[in-house]
Amino acid sequence: MPLLELKSLAIGYGHHRVLEDINLTLQRGEIVTLLGANGAGKSTLAKAVSGLLRPQAGSILLEGEAIETLSPAMRLQRGIAHVPEGRQIFAGMTVAENLALGGYAVSKADAAAQLETVGSLFPVLRERMNDIAGNFSGGQQQMLAIARGLMAKPKILLLDEPSLGVAPLLVAEIFRLIVALRQQGITILLAEQNAKAALSIADRGYVFENGRITLSGVAKDLLESKEIAERYLGMSGTTEASDAAGAALAAKLRGVMFGAE
Numbered sequence: 001m002p003l004l005e006l007k008s009l010a011i012g013y014g015h016h017r018v019l020e021d022i023n024l025t026l027q028r029g030e031i032v033t034l035l036g037a038n039g040a041g042k043s044t045l046a047k048a049v050s051g052l053l054r055p056q057a058g059s060i061l062l063e064g065e066a067i068e069t070l071s072p073a074m075r076l077q078r079g080i081a082h083v084p085e086g087r088q089i090f091a092g093m094t095v096a097e098n099l100a101l102g103g104y105a106v107s108k109a110d111a112a113a114q115l116e117t118v119g120s121l122f123p124v125l126r127e128r129m130n131d132i133a134g135n136f137s138g139g140q141q142q143m144l145a146i147a148r149g150l151m152a153k154p155k156i157l158l159l160d161e162p163s164l165g166v167a168p169l170l171v172a173e174i175f176r177l178i179v180a181l182r183q184q185g186i187t188i189l190l191a192e193q194n195a196k197a198a199l200s201i202a203d204r205g206y207v208f209e210n211g212r213i214t215l216s217g218v219a220k221d222l223l224e225s226k227e228i229a230e231r232y233l234g235m236s237g238t239t240e241a242s243d244a245a246g247a248a249l250a251a252k253l254r255g256v257m258f259g260a261e
C-alpha cells in the first residue's frame with residue numbers, strides 16, 4: 001500500500017479549476033518530484049495534500065485511509081508537514097521560537113528529540129538559536145523553514161520550491177539535505193522549478209501541464225530524455241536520449257503532444 005495516494009483529484013479556487021484528474025502515489029522512503037512551469041499547479045497540489053485547500057473531487061489516502069476532509073492540523077498530527085513556497089517563517093521571532101511553533105503538535109519529549117535531530121542536521125541553526133530569523137539569508141531562512149517542518153516529526157515532508165530565492169551554493173546544500181532527510185526515513189514530495197536538480201535526487205517525477213499530469217516516470221529516465229528536458233522541463237544542453245527508456249519516454253511524449261502513441 002502506498003504511503004500516500006491521490007485518486008482522481010480535482011483542485012481549484014472557487015470556480016477556477018486548476019488541476020484535474022490527478023493520480024499520484026508516494027511510496028515510503030521515496031523522493032517524488034512535481035515538475036512544471038510557473039503556475040502549473042504544483043503549489044496547489046501541495047496545499048491540497050496538507051489540507052490548506054479542499055479538493056473539489058477525488059480522494060487523498062494516507063496509509064489507505066481517506067484524509068481529504070481532515071483539517072490541516074489533523075493531517076499534521078497524522079504525519080504530513082508542509083514547508084510552503086516562500087518559506088513563511090516568523091521573521092520577527094528567534095530561531096528557537098520558530099522551531100517551538102513547528103513542534104506544537106507533538107509531545108514535549110518528541111519536540112525535545114526533534115530539536116536534537118534538527119540541531120545536528122542544521123549546525124548553523126543550532127549556533128544561532130536566539131537570533132531573529134528575519135535577519136537570516138534566503139538559504140538560511142529556507143533551512144529554518146525545513147527545520148520547522150521537521151519539528152512536527154513528519155512521515156511526509158511537502159517541500160514547495162525549496163531552492164527559490166536561495167544562493168547557488170546553498171541550493172546544493174539544501175538538495176544534499178533533502179537526500180539526508182530521506183536517509184532518516186522521511187518520505188518527500190518535492191515541488192520544484194529547478195527540474196534538473198530535483199530529478200537528480202528524486203526517485204520518480206510527475207510533470208504537470210495544462211492542469212493535468214502529462215507524464216510521469218522514473219526520475220533518471222525523465223532526466224535523460226532530451227526531448228522531455230527541452231519541451232517539458234525548460235532545460236537545454238542535456239545529453240541525447242540514448243537508451244531505450246529515454247526513447248520510450250520520448251515516444252510517449254510525442255503521443256501526449258500529437259494525440260497518438
Ligand SMILES: Nc1ncnc2c1ncn2[C@@H]1O[C@H](COP(=O)(O)OP(=O)(O)OP(=O)(O)O)[C@@H](O)[C@H]1O
Nearest residue numbers: 013016018036037038039040041042043044045085
Ligand atoms: N489563491 C488563489 N486564488 C486563485 N487562483 C490561484 C490562487 N493561488 C494560485 N492560483 C492559480 O492557480 C494556478 C496554479 O498556481 P500554483 O501556485 O499552484 O502553480 P505552481 O506550479 O506552484 O507555480 P509557482 O511555482 O509559480 O507557484 C495559477 O493559475 C494561479 O494563478
